[in-house]
Amino acid sequence: MLAVNNLEVVYDDVVVALRGVSIEVPDGRIVALLGANGAGKSSLLRSLSGLLDVHHGEIRKGGITLDGESVDSLRPAQLAKRGIKHVLEGRRIFKELTVEENLRVGAHAAPRDAGDNMTRVFDLFPRLVERRQQTAGYLSGGEQQMLAIGRALMSGPRYLLLDEPSLGLAPRVVGQIRDIIVEINSQGTGVLLVEQNATMALSIAHHGYVMETGRVVMDRPASELLADDDVREFYLGIGGDEERTSFRDVKHYRRRKRWAS
Amino acid sequence: MTELLTAVSIGAGNGSVYALLALGFVIIYKAMSVISFAQPAFMLSGAVLVSHLSPRMGFVAAVVVGTIAIAVVALVVERVAVRPMVGKAVFVIAIITIGIDIVVRVVAGAFVGVDPRTIGDPWGLDVTTIGGVQVQHRHIAAFVVTGLVVALLFAFFRFTRMGLAMRATALDQEAAMAQGVDVGRVFAVSWALAGALAAIAGVFASAGNPIDQNLWIIALTALPVIILGGLDSLGGAVLGGLVIGIVQAVVSTYHSTWFPFLDTNSGAIVPYVLMLLVLLVRPQGLFGTKEVERV
Ligand SMILES: Nc1ncnc2c1ncn2[C@@H]1O[C@H](COP(=O)(O)OP(=O)(O)OP(=O)(O)O)[C@@H](O)[C@H]1O
Ligand SMILES: [Mg+2]
Numbered sequence: 001m002l003a004v005n006n007l008e009v010v011y012d013d014v015v016v017a018l019r020g021v022s023i024e025v026p027d028g029r030i031v032a033l034l035g036a037n038g039a040g041k042s043s044l045l046r047s048l049s050g051l052l053d054v055h056h057g058e059i060r061k062g063g064i065t066l067d068g069e070s071v072d073s074l075r076p077a078q079l080a081k082r083g084i085k086h087v088l089e090g091r092r093i094f095k096e097l098t099v100e101e102n103l104r105v106g107a108h109a110a111p112r113d114a115g116d117n118m119t120r121v122f123d124l125f126p127r128l129v130e131r132r133q134q135t136a137g138y139l140s141g142g143e144q145q146m147l148a149i150g151r152a153l154m155s156g157p158r159y160l161l162l163d164e165p166s167l168g169l170a171p172r173v174v175g176q177i178r179d180i181i182v183e184i185n186s187q188g189t190g191v192l193l194v195e196q197n198a199t200m201a202l203s204i205a206h207h208g209y210v211m212e213t214g215r216v217v218m219d220r221p222a223s224e225l226l227a228d229d230d231v232r233e234f235y236l237g238i239g240g241d242e243e244r245t246s247f248r249d250v251k252h253y254r255r256r257k258r259w260a261s
Numbered sequence: 262m263t264e265l266l267t268a269v270s271i272g273a274g275n276g277s278v279y280a281l282l283a284l285g286f287v288i289i290y291k292a293m294s295v296i297s298f299a300q301p302a303f304m305l306s307g308a309v310l311v312s313h314l315s316p317r318m319g320f321v322a323a324v325v326v327g328t329i330a331i332a333v334v335a336l337v338v339e340r341v342a343v344r345p346m347v348g349k350a351v352f353v354i355a356i357i358t359i360g361i362d363i364v365v366r367v368v369a370g371a372f373v374g375v376d377p378r379t380i381g382d383p384w385g386l387d388v389t390t391i392g393g394v395q396v397q398h399r400h401i402a403a404f405v406v407t408g409l410v411v412a413l414l415f416a417f418f419r420f421t422r423m424g425l426a427m428r429a430t431a432l433d434q435e436a437a438m439a440q441g442v443d444v445g446r447v448f449a450v451s452w453a454l455a456g457a458l459a460a461i462a463g464v465f466a467s468a469g470n471p472i473d474q475n476l477w478i479i480a481l482t483a484l485p486v487i488i489l490g491g492l493d494s495l496g497g498a499v500l501g502g503l504v505i506g507i508v509q510a511v512v513s514t515y516h517s518t519w520f521p522f523l524d525t526n527s528g529a530i531v532p533y534v535l536m537l538l539v540l541l542v543r544p545q546g547l548f549g550t551k552e553v554e555r556v
Binding site: 049051086095096105 | 428433437442
């Protein structure tokens with residue numbers, strides 16, 4: 001199990017992005033992580049994959065454990081070898097390399113299994129087979145997201161961290177991505193899914209967390225979150241009658257309303 | 262006509278040296294977005310080391326061992342003096358590489374001695390006549406070996422795990438790290454490759470003549486070469502090197518006919534004039550990526 005305990009993350013020594021976050025990603029499960037812009041979702045994924053350093057960020061307090069062993073001082077290369085693979089926000093495929101070369105770079109952490117994993121990835125994404133020798137930059141947005149996920153799978157990760165995979169994709173493609181995440185998970189990979197598209201994420205997740213300004217404000221089974229009025233109102237846009245900027249506002253507003261009635 | 266072709270053959274030989282040096286600059290630039298001014302020192306060190314080794318083990322073995330040794334030196338230098346600076350401003354790192362260049366050059370210079378040293382190459386100033394054109398063996402050798410080295414390099418970047426990781430890192434460092442690429446290792450390998458290329462360049466630059474302490478000035482010609490070819494283009498480095506080498510040799514040959522009023526040979530300014538002309542038309546260099554020149 002991958003566990004984050006009371007994590008505090010700071011950028012440039014001043015910007016506090018996470019203020020005591022604790023979450024758990026059990027093996028073979030899908031965990032959804034929701035939250036508004038700037039809530040700290042990407043920062044949490046960076047902490048898990050060791051990529052804070054690139055952004056001049058660091059862990060101030062708390063820690064991360066993999067099967068009980070502390071891993072927060074490991075470098076990204078070591079974490080990838082241990083089976084934690086991060087699919088960055090915005091796909092970030094290597095545009096000037098071919099599709100196949102992108103996948104081969106994805107196998108960097110597990111070169112010996114590259115052949116088997118390539119077969120598995122092509123089974124999951126048949127569309128990439130035809131485009132194998134094509135320059136990756138010419139793929140459509142959906143295909144680029146598939147390549148980004150396929151690339152991460154090339155080292156057979158135990159945990160896949162997905163940062164907003166549905167961003168900017170047409171609803172039909174979002175549906176395909178969702179089905180693929182379910183498929184990947186059913187093959188045994190644990191998934192931590194960061195999403196703005198809460199309906200999609202909660203419809204496939206086992207468990208969900210809601211973050212706000214660097215804190216976890218809700219921690220429930222996904223089905224409960226999906227049924228929760230506050231979550232529905234704020235994240236799913238159902239039932240709300242005013243523009244609101246904060247999940248807390250929704251809560252206060254609703255509480256007041258309940259109390260007053 | 263034969264005069265022109267002879268000039269072209271000289272230019273191809275010298276241009277090969279420029280190409281090898283330029284490749285080193287480009288490889289480091291692609292890995293770290295820094296121009297390493299330490300290349301001239303590795304070039305001189307390579308020539309000096311080979312001159313000491315070849316009486317002992319023969320010329321070919323000396324070149325192989327010398328090249329590997331300089332690659333290791335470059336790798337160590339990167340680890341000790343450059344890696345701790347990663348994250349600092351690019352010009353700070355560039356200035357550090359100038360410091361490295363001076364230190365390494367002083368050390369290598371100490372081994373040049375007072376008597377003229379040669380690298381012990383088999384070519385000297387021997388000449389073969391091909392279709393009436395006199396071509397020096399050392400220029401043929403430089404051209405052929407460079408062709409071989411370039412082919413090996415391209416195969417390395419295309420087919421090997423490390424080569425591919427280096428290309429990926431050049432395109433998107435964070436995304437490469439997320440795949441498990443150790444960026445520190447990419448830096449180290451890029452310096453080792455650049456060191457090896459500079460050492461081979463040093464050998465061909467010294468073939469046929471005694472080693473000159475000022476050999477490193479030749480390495481500076483690789484700077485206009487990389488600007489002309491495009492800072493991030495390996496192909497551009499090779500072609501830019503050859504183009505500048507050949508044009509320079511041709512201008513030097515016809516200097517007194519074309520510019521009788523100039524005393525100093527105009528060949529020396531050719532690289533810079535060519536660079537300026539290319540930049541006026543294509544700001545990113547012949548083969549460079551557009552975004553790169555904005556960095
Ligand atoms: N590289 C950085 N340097 C400084 N501050 C940063 C950096 N990256 C993020 N932050 C800050 O950290 C906080 C959390 O940002 P983060 O990107 O983790 O949020 P997010 O939940 O992923 O948002 P989004 O939905 O917009 O992607 C924000 O206040 C943000 O401004
Ligand atoms: Mg984000």
